[in-house]
Amino acid sequence: xxxxxxxxxxxxxxxxxxxxxxxxxxxxxxxxxxxxxxxxxxxxxxxxxxxxxxxxxxxxxxxxxxxxxxxxxxxxxxxxxxxxxxxxxxxxxxxxxxxxxxxxxxxxxxxxxxxxxxxxxxxxxxxxxxxxxxxxxxxxxxxxxxx
Amino acid sequence: xxxxxxxxxxxxxxxxxxxxxxxxxxxxxxxxxxxxxxxxxxxxxxxxxxxxxxxxxxxxxxxxxxxxxxxxxxxxxxxxxxxxxxxxxxxxxxxxxxxxxxxxxxxxxxxxxxxxxxxxxxxxxxxxxxxxxxxxxxxxxxx
Numbered sequence: 001x002x003x004x005x006x007x008x009x010x011x012x013x014x015x016x017x018x019x020x021x022x023x024x025x026x027x028x029x030x031x032x033x034x035x036x037x038x039x040x041x042x043x044x045x046x047x048x049x050x051x052x053x054x055x056x057x058x059x060x061x062x063x064x065x066x067x068x069x070x071x072x073x074x075x076x077x078x079x080x081x082x083x084x085x086x087x088x089x090x091x092x093x094x095x096x097x098x099x100x101x102x103x104x105x106x107x108x109x110x111x112x113x114x115x116x117x118x119x120x121x122x123x124x125x126x127x128x129x130x131x132x133x134x135x136x137x138x139x140x141x142x143x144x145x146x147x
Numbered sequence: 148x149x150x151x152x153x154x155x156x157x158x159x160x161x162x163x164x165x166x167x168x169x170x171x172x173x174x175x176x177x178x179x180x181x182x183x184x185x186x187x188x189x190x191x192x193x194x195x196x197x198x199x200x201x202x203x204x205x206x207x208x209x210x211x212x213x214x215x216x217x218x219x220x221x222x223x224x225x226x227x228x229x230x231x232x233x234x235x236x237x238x239x240x241x242x243x244x245x246x247x248x249x250x251x252x253x254x255x256x257x258x259x260x261x262x263x264x265x266x267x268x269x270x271x272x273x274x275x276x277x278x279x280x281x282x283x284x285x286x287x288x289x290x
Contacts, residue, residue: 034268035275052269109252113271116256117263125175125182125199128256132183 002137004079011130015115016076021069022062024114029065030056031110032103039103068107075138083141090145101143108135150280154273155222161270162219165262172257173212174205179253180246187246211250218281225284237288244289247282254278 004012033040034052043049046060055061071089078085093099112132116123123131150158165172178199181188191197197204214232221228236242255275259266266274 031268031271035272056268112252113255113259113266117259117266120260120263123256123260125179128179129182 001080002082007126008130008133009079011127012076012079012134015119015127015131016073019069022066024111024118025065025067025069026062027065027114028107028111029061029068030058031114032107033061035110036103036106039106042097042099042103069111072138075134075141079134082137083144086138086141087145090142093142094146101139101146104139104142108132108139111135148276148279150222150273150276154276157270157273158222158277159219161258161262161265161274162216164265165258166216168261169212169216170209172254172261173210173215174208175257175260176250176253177204177208177211179256180250183253184246184249187249190240190242190246212254215254215278215281218284219277222277225280226287229281229284229287233285233288236285237290244282244286247285248279251275251278251282 033043033049033055040049043061043064046064047058048054049058049061074085074089075082093101093104112128112135115131116128119127162169178201181191181197181204182199188197191203191207194201194203196202218225218229226233255266255271255278258274259271
């Protein structure tokens with residue numbers, strides 16, 4: 001089981017309590033699709049992804065980014081059992097969506113970059129450590145049910 | 148995944164904008180590397196203090212960033228330009244190349260923190276590609 005210090009819990013809760021889900025969700029998913037264009041393979045039905053500008057203006061992508069970010073709420077509410085919390089979502093990504101689990105890491109990295117831009121100097125070393133620890137547990141849980 | 152001429156221009160432009168803060172970014176990036184990925188401290192066992200923010204870590208981060216800036220100037224021939232640095236990393240330092248990716252990520256985070264407006268997705272992809280090419284050039288002599 002993953003151990004969380006009080007400080008880590010406070011940091012993670014702090015980030016989420018100030019989070020603009022629409023803004024950060026949209027920016028993170030757009031950045032992922034632009035920086036790692038092969039991730040676009042999963043978004044065939046999402047309209048125009050022709051270049052960075054169209055991706056950034058795409059409302060379907062924006063909505064989906066928000067949805068993904070809200071998906072992290074589950075981990076936030078169940079920090080002591082993220083593994084089981086995401087068992088069903090993991091199966092969904094494996095069996096229905098057929099997403100290569102490496103993509104979770106790519107999106108997590110983009111989310112980190114976007115949060116860093118938003119928080120600026122408040123994204124301290126300790127904050128980054130806690131945040132990346134949280135995301136790596138989520139990423140691991142999401143990949144766990146692949147078979 | 149080589150850089151287009153537009154992306155090379157983007158990299159040069161962004162690094163030029165960044166130059167007033169390049170020391171900070173280098174120092175911060177290495178501090179974050181050893182904090183977020185503690186296994187990387189294994190390369191610094193010869194320092195009295197390899198903790199994030201320590202003097203040797205900050206100083207070395209600045210040195211590394213200097214190397215990255217030097218590489219920007221050699222962006223048209225990274226393999227040729229970084230030959231001796233590659234030999235250093237291959238035969239003396241023997242840093243596992245997976246760590247280049249980890250440091251690149253920390254550099255990107257610092258760039259994003261300090262230049263949130265300028266570090267657009269388009270700049271991000273160009274710089275990420277450049278750092279990946281740099282890493283490849285550094286690993287050229289490994290085997």
